[in-house]
Amino acid sequence: MTGEKKYWAAVLERDSLFDGVFVYGVRSTGIYCRPSCPARRPHRRNVTFFRGPEDADSAGFRPCLRCGERICYAIADSPLGKMLVASTEKGVRAVSIGDSGWALESELVKEYAAAEIRTDDSGLHRHITVLLRYLRGKDLSLNHPLDIRITAFQAKVYNALRKIPCGQTRTYAEIAAAVDLPRAIRAVGRACATNPIALAIPCHRVVRKDGTLGGYRWV
Numbered sequence: 642m643t644g645e646k647k648y649w650a651a652v653l654e655r656d657s658l659f660d661g662v663f664v665y666g667v668r669s670t671g672i673y674c675r676p677s678c679p680a681r682r683p684h685r686r687n688v689t690f691f692r693g694p695e696d697a698d699s700a701g702f703r704p705c706l707r708c709g710e711r712i713c714y715a716i717a718d719s720p721l722g723k724m725l726v727a728s729t730e731k732g733v734r735a736v737s738i739g740d741s742g743w744a745l746e747s748e749l750v751k752e753y754a755a756a757e758i759r760t761d762d763s764g765l766h767r768h769i770t771v772l773l774r775y776l777r778g779k780d781l782s783l784n785h786p787l788d789i790r791i792t793a794f795q796a797k798v799y800n801a802l803r804k805i806p807c808g809q810t811r812t813y814a815e816i817a818a819a820v821d822l823p824r825a826i827r828a829v830g831r832a833c834a835t836n837p838i839a840l841a842i843p844c845h846r847v848v849r850k851d852g853t854l855g856g857y858r859w860v
């Protein structure tokens with residue numbers, strides 16, 4: 642590839658201006674990265690440059706988990722305001738609701754600073770339709786592929802949340818007991834407050850012991 646000197650300088654400087662211009666594969670690890678990847682810099686002699694992820698894929702390299710990630714998103718009007726749905730190839734990564742689409746976008750970009758983010762209305766159409774039906778109360782079960790990065794503990798809590806039938810509530814203490822950690826009530830509350838996808842994993846069905854709504858990230 643021409644311009645390799647320039648590309649190597651961009652890699653050494655982790656220059657994000659070159660993200661999207663090329664990726665580099667590291668032969669000793671078989672992984673490819675974007676120029677701004679926070680990972681340790683490889684030896685120059687192990688590095689091959691590619692025009693994009695597709696070229697690196699077909700040369701047999703695997704995407705770096707710290708930066709190879711691609712997220713697409715779309716914004717739709719929902720009964721609760723603007724709804725942003727973001728997804729990876731594996732499933733929905735985040736759903737957020739707010740007054741302005743612009744603010745939701747910038748929040749997404751900030752949260753996934755290392756990812757390649759682009760809009761994709763048609764690709765996300767199916768997810769959006771399902772979520773809107775759910776919000777309008779027309780579809781009460783939300784069995785949807787999810788791709789959220791969470792700890793094993795959060796996964797347990799969210800699985801327990803998804804089992805609460807619609808219209809019913811549980812307390813944090815009941816959820817803690819359901820995940821066999823009856824003393825972890827505060828941690829359950831924290832997991833609910835940081836739930837990246839509150840619509841699909843409905844924290845609003847969990848209430849504090851006094852009956853008020855528990856930690857709830859949006860709305």
Ligand SMILES: [Zn+2]
Nearest residue numbers: 674678705708
């Ligand atoms: Zn990387």
